[in-house]
Each structure stands twice: as structure tokens, then as C-alpha cells.
Amino acid sequence: MKQLKVDAIKDGTVIDHIPAGKAIQVLKILKTQGNHPVSIGMNLPSTKFGAKDILKIENHELSAAEVDRIAIIAPTASITIIRHYEVAEKRKVSVPEKLENVAYCPNPNCITNAESIATRFKKYKENADGKVDYMCNYCEKIYRAEDFKIKLG
Amino acid sequence: MSEYIFPEKNIISIRDLGRDELDYLVETAWAIESGRIKPNLNGRIASLLFFEPSTRTCFSFESAVKRLGGEALIMKGTNGTSVQKGESFSDTLRTIERYSDIVVIRHAVEGAARLASEVIDIPVVNAGDGANQHPTQALLDLYSIKKIRGTLENVKIGLVGDLRFGRTVHSLAQALSHYNPEFYFISPSFLEMPEHIKNELKEKGIKYTELPEVEPVVPELDIMYVTRIQRERFADSEDYERLKGSYIIDKETIKGAKEDMKILHPLPRVDEIACEVDSSPHAYYFDQAENGVYMRQAILSILLGEVK
Numbered sequence: 246m247k248q249l250k251v252d253a254i255k256d257g258t259v260i261d262h263i264p265a266g267k268a269i270q271v272l273k274i275l276k277t278q279g280n281h282p283v284s285i286g287m288n289l290p291s292t293k294f295g296a297k298d299i300l301k302i303e304n305h306e307l308s309a310a311e312v313d314r315i316a317i318i319a320p321t322a323s324i325t326i327i328r329h330y331e332v333a334e335k336r337k338v339s340v341p342e343k344l345e346n347v348a349y350c351p352n353p354n355c356i357t358n359a360e361s362i363a364t365r366f367k368k369y370k371e372n373a374d375g376k377v378d379y380m381c382n383y384c385e386k387i388y389r390a391e392d393f394k395i396k397l398g
Numbered sequence: 399m400s401e402y403i404f405p406e407k408n409i410i411s412i413r414d415l416g417r418d419e420l421d422y423l424v425e426t427a428w429a430i431e432s433g434r435i436k437p438n439l440n441g442r443i444a445s446l447l448f449f450e451p452s453t454r455t456c457f458s459f460e461s462a463v464k465r466l467g468g469e470a471l472i473m474k475g476t477n478g479t480s481v482q483k484g485e486s487f488s489d490t491l492r493t494i495e496r497y498s499d500i501v502v503i504r505h506a507v508e509g510a511a512r513l514a515s516e517v518i519d520i521p522v523v524n525a526g527d528g529a530n531q532h533p534t535q536a537l538l539d540l541y542s543i544k545k546i547r548g549t550l551e552n553v554k555i556g557l558v559g560d561l562r563f564g565r566t567v568h569s570l571a572q573a574l575s576h577y578n579p580e581f582y583f584i585s586p587s588f589l590e591m592p593e594h595i596k597n598e599l600k601e602k603g604i605k606y607t608e609l610p611e612v613e614p615v616v617p618e619l620d621i622m623y624v625t626r627i628q629r630e631r632f633a634d635s636e637d638y639e640r641l642k643g644s645y646i647i648d649k650e651t652i653k654g655a656k657e658d659m660k661i662l663h664p665l666p667r668v669d670e671i672a673c674e675v676d677s678s679p680h681a682y683y684f685d686q687a688e689n690g691v692y693m694r695q696a697i698l699s700i701l702l703g704e705v706k
């Protein structure tokens with residue numbers, strides 16, 4: 246791998262191979278704003294995608310729930326946990342089978358937008374272009390993962 | 399009846415039902431209609447909660463409950479109810495649960511019946527949730543097709559009208575997909591069958607043909623399933639006036655039909671089937687409405703454990 250254009254960190258998480266332009270969106274769904282130093286690299290050259298974004302978050306290791314949220318926006322992302330400047334763990338972002346209260350249902354006439362209840366989606370289809378569709382457990386409408394509005398916290 | 403144990407506690411979506419469950423429901427409806435079994439709901443109470451009024455469906459369920467010797471508590475619309483005072487849906491359900499043995503729900507909001515089934519322990523039947531599902535309609539349609547043809551297998555069926563917004567045709571297509579049907583989807587281009595339904599059929603290897611008018615395929619059909627196209631669906635009224643004639647079934651339309659072809663319609667009909675068709679041997683829609691009562695009797699009896 247080529248040298249990253251952002252400085253190495255001592256402890257924390259590196260999220261690489263984010264589709265170009267999505268870094269800010271990824272950052273928004275993590276619970277790190279204001280708490281940890283974050284460096285962002287945008288539109289960096291990538292052999293795989295042409296261009297990519299990178300996020301480095303110091304002193305924070307991503308939770309499983311955060312990884313699930315990232316999967317919705319940036320299914321191609323790779324996640325590396327750094328401890329004492331060393332790669333401690335690599336986590337593959339995988340497309341979750343189920344989304345438990347991670348996103349709002351985009352259907353305005355869905356019961357989840359009328360009552361205060363958790364949303365639930367299950368994976369409906371992985372498309373040829375790598376994009377993933379989910380079906381709402383309640384209204385049974387089918388949505389592209391990238392069209393979801395993510396629930397924060 | 400067979401030793402089969404129905405695995406579902408509720409009837410919420412046609413997607414929840416596999417071929418065995420569908421067969422069992424159809425078989426039970428026939429057993430009830432033919433008098434072979436006589437489930438008894440004496441002393442049992444069904445709450446029919448029609449948050450959105452639908453007199454027809456409500457009467458059909460009420461008739462089913464009463465023919466089984468049970469009693470019904472009926473809410474039609476939310477006027478004067480706790481719902482209007484701002485009670486949450488979940489609270490309404492938790493209260494009604496204490497008054498009854500089974501709940502039938504019609505609601506304009508999609509997913510309401512699913513949520514109800516998660517909130518309460520007694521069985522829930524979805525009698526229509528917005529544009530989503532109306533499984534008891536699809537089940538009575540299946541039952542009708544079974545009675546007409548003696549089998550559900552390999553039916554050649556034309557679905558006519560609004561295939562985009564019509565939940566009835568979606569559920570029916572999904573239900574029939576267990577029985578190797580051949581579909582003709584007949585609609586204006588902007589009201590065609592949604593992509594996801596067509597994809598589901600493709601994955602199951604089920605043949606379908608889409609076309610803008612019904613006449614060319616009439617001679618092929620075993621069943622013609624007609625739905626209404628609402629005027630509001632059209633962007634401009636000129637389109638409506640131009641197109642509506644193509645989707646009105648009259649004696650002329652069905653001239654070339656097979657002798658035993660039957661026309662189904664979920665009712666109420668407005669003008670999409672001309673009244674002159676009613677007296678033809680092809681008209682089946684009023685029998686279909688009657689079949690709805692037997693199917694709903696079957697559903698209520700099965701979910702209440704009274705089919706033995």
C-alpha cells in the first residue's frame with residue numbers, strides 16, 4: 246500500500262477506501278465529533294476506485310454498530326484499528342443482513358415514522374453494481390442503502 | 399382435516415406464507431364451505447379495528463365471525479375513540495387485547511398490522527395496511543381460482559388495470575408464484591407492475607408478459623383479474639379519457655374468451671367492468687366476494703385453534 250497522505254496515528258481507527266466525497270457523511274454517523282482528533286483525506290488517488298477518501302480518528306476504536314452504519318454509506322471501506330502505531334486489527338466492512346434501528350424508513354407512510362418504535366430492515370438484494378437493497382420489516386418497501394437517512398446514536 | 403399444524407400465529411403479509419400454508423388455508427376454506435368441518439367460535443370475541451373505514455371488508459369479517467358463532471367488537475373509523483384523543487396505536491392495541499381473543503386490523507399506515515402483532519399476544523389479522531398488504535384478499539382470490547379450476551397450478555392469468563399502486567395485484571402475484579402461473583400484466587405504461595415484483599418472479603422462473611391492452615390475450619386467459627384505475631393517477635385528464643376505454647371490460651372485450659374463462663374483481667367496481675358482463679357465464683366477482691367469507695372463516699378458525 247502507498248504511503249497515506251495523512252499522518253500516522255498512535256492509537257485509533259483508520260477508515261480507508263471510502264468512496265470519494267463520502268468522508269464527511271461517514272464522519273457524521275460516528276459518535277466522535279468533538280471528542281477525538283480527526284484527520285480527513287479527500288480525493289486521494291486510489292488504484293481500485295480512481296479516487297477515495299480516508300478518515301483517521303485518534304483514540305477511538307469503532308464499535309460494531311458504527312461499522313454497520315459505515316457499511317450502509319461506504320460498503321467498500323476498510324477499517325484498521327491502530328494501537329501504539331501498529332496495526333492491531335483489520336475489520337472488513339460487510340453488508341449487514343439486518344439493520345436494527347440504524348436508519349429511518351424513507352416511506353413517510355410507514356408506521357415507524359408514526360409511532361416511536363425501532364426500525365428494522367433486512368437485506369433484500371445485493372445488486373450487480375455492489376449496491377444493496379433493504380426491505381422494511383413493517384411497510385415492506387424496498388430501499389437502496391445509500392438512500393437511507395441514518396439514525397444518530 | 400390433516401395433521402398439519404399451521405405455523406403462523408398471525409396473518410400479516412402474503413410474504414410470510416409458503417405453499418404449505420396457502421394450501422392449508424384454501425383446503426380449510428373449502429372444508430368449511432362444503433360443511434365437512436364446522437369450527438365453533440361460540441364464546442370467542444373478535445375485535446374488528448377499522449382505523450380506516452372499509453365497510454365491505456368489515457362486513458365480510460363480521461359475517462365470518464357470526465357464521466362461526468362468535469361475536470365481534472367493531473370500530474369503524476376513529477371518530478369518538480381514544481385514538482382521536484391522542485392515544486398511541488400500541489396503547490389502543492394493548493387495551494383491546496384484554497377484551498378479545500383475536501384482532502383484525504385495517505389501517506391507512508403501512509406496517510400497522512405488523513407492529514400490532516409485535517405488541518400483543520393474541521392473533522392479529524391484517525385487513526389492509528395502506529398501500530402495503532391485504533393478505534386476506536389475496537387468499538380469497540386464491541380460493542376462488544382453486545374453486546374455478548380445481549387446481550392452482552399453471553394458471554394463465556391476466557392482471558388488468560392499475561398494477562403499480564394496486565396492492566391486491568401485488569399480493570396475488572406473490573401468492574400465485576408458488577404455483578407456476580403464467581402472467582399477463584395489462585396496464586398503461588406508467589401503471590405497470592413494480593420492478594421488484596417482476597424481479598421476484600424472474601428469480602422464480604415465472605413467465606410474464608407486459609402489454610398495454612387486454613384484447614390480444616383474451617383467448618389465452620383462464621382468469622382475468624380486473625382492478626380499477628383511479629382518475630387521480632393520471633397527470634392530465636386527456637390521458638385519462640383516451641386510455642380509460644382500453645381498460646373497461648365489456649361483452650365485446652371478452653368475445654374471444656375461452657368458454658370457462660372467469661373474470662375476477664376485488665370490488666367495489668365502478669365502471670371498469672360493464673354491467674352487461676354481469677349476466678355472462680364469465681362473471682365471477684360476486685361469487686368471489688362470497689368466497690371471502692369462507693376464507694375469513696378459515697383464517698379466524700385456524701388462528702384460534704378451532705380447526706381440528
Ligand SMILES: [Zn+2]
Pocket residue numbers: 350351352355356357381382383384385386509
Ligand atoms: Zn417502512
